[in-house]
Amino acid sequence: MNQEEILQLINAVSSSNLTAFRYKDGDVSLELECMAGFSGEGPAKVMVPSKEAGTAEKDENLSVIQSPMVGTFYAAKSEKGEPFVQVGDRVKIGQVVGIIEAMKLMNEIESDYDGIIEKISVQNKDMVEYGQPLIYIRTL
Incomplete structure (x- = not known):
């Protein structure tokens, strides 16, 4: 699906009575959702997950902490605070590595592994x- 086709799809969904639309073709997935009170003018909310989200790492010493819910990821306890973890940090089982806000509740995300942070694939407020x-954690 090219950019022009995606824009046509957004316009079609925006001008219809649909509030949500999902499209999947192989590894490509597209989700359109109209905001509450959306008038049909301007673009709808578009979320396109990366291919990485569905791909498992081949390295057996690399473990992944996955999101247990839909929400907003926060890397630190406060906006100006230090991040819970950074690439290269050593973590222990049960250590808080981030927060996900869902329905106005802050849910601490804890590590299930002992190891070293190899990669953080989300940004603050994603x-x-x-x-x-x-x-991604390289387990010891």
Whole structure:
């Protein structure tokens, strides 16, 4: 699906009575959702998960902390606070690695592994999906 086709699809969904639309073709997935009170003018909310979200790492010493819910990811306790973890940090089982806000509730995300942070695949304030990889940890 090219950019022009995506824009046509957005316009078609925006001008209809649909509030949500999902499209999947192989590894490509597209989700359109109209905001509450959306008048049909301007673009709808578009979320396009990366291919990485559904791809398992081949390295057996690399473990993934996945999002247990849909919400907003926060890397620190406060806006100006230090991030819970950074690439290269050593973590222990049960250590808080981030927070996901869902329905105005702050849910601490804890590490299920002892190891070293290899990669953080989300940014502060990113919307995350259920099962989306958040943090890759090289287990010891």
